[in-house]
Amino acid sequence: MLTPFAQLGVQDILDMVLVAFLLYQGYLLIVGTRAVNVLRGILVFGGMWLAAEVLGLATLSYLLGRAGAVGLFALVVLFQPELRAALERVGRPRGRDMAEGGAVLQDLARAMERLAERKTGALIAIERLTPLGEYAASGVRLDAVVSVPFLEALFARNAPLHDGGVILQGTRVVAAGCLFPLQSSDGTYRRYGTRHRAAIGLSELTDAVVLVVSEERGSMRIALAGRLGPDLNGTELREQLRTLVYDRQVPPERPLRRRAGPAGGQDQDGPELGPPEAAAPEALSREPRPREPASREQA
């Protein structure tokens, strides 16, 4: 007798691989966003409907079935920004994106250097797979080209939008003055001020690459996957931006909540870089070194 697998054709396998790929991409899009909670709600709702069907509870099953159909439309409305971002990502011309992306990262790195040189505090989140729309909504919506003077002007001390974080989506600045979630208080980063904890907090919940310039120390750092990297000079910052955002050689991190555990390392400020399970890219997980002066190399 033939087993069910023996009847599988190439088409069936291709079908399954494509469905798995789509489900995985969908999962990457929603992980770390409010959509995860909604998905949980839908699963509970679906479970109740299934139970009502199996137990023959006709009225409850009818009501839940009807509500489910209406709920589908409600979801499209509720997640319109996320859906739009996903479709844009699929349809984006890759070649032009790469060329523009390279120039944007050079400008971004140069702006960070200039802000650090002047000890102007800054917080910039670069969106990767997890949409940052809900955080952008907490600030002022913009649609501007990334440029050195523009970023400097945004964070200038008396500028109206200097408080809070800026969000970059592709080659555009899409919001400023945004409120990021503060790092969960497991104590490791408690000694840090709110700007750094907001950077770590956003990187815990999303796969964003979050850049911080310290007003106090004039240092530049990157927060990723719930961990704060060491001080960077201009060259190192460019290298990391290229790897994490431009080349995308490093797959986006699974956003992880930090777990209490043995410290992975200490930098000169004393932050622990976290347990190895948090698996940040090599650049962020290496041993910290003494701070070097910011590079003045021109983009």
Ligand SMILES: Nc1ncnc2c1ncn2[C@@H]1O[C@H](COP(=O)(O)OP(=O)(O)OP(=O)(O)O)[C@@H](O)[C@H]1O
């Ligand atoms: N939740 C938040 N989301 C975004 N930005 C925030 C948030 N909380 C604070 N900030 C920004 O951080 C600034 C305060 O930074 P604070 O001095 O407390 O932090 P810090 O980590 O010590 O940074 P610095 O080294 O630059 O002083 C605020 O003026 C605001 O711009």
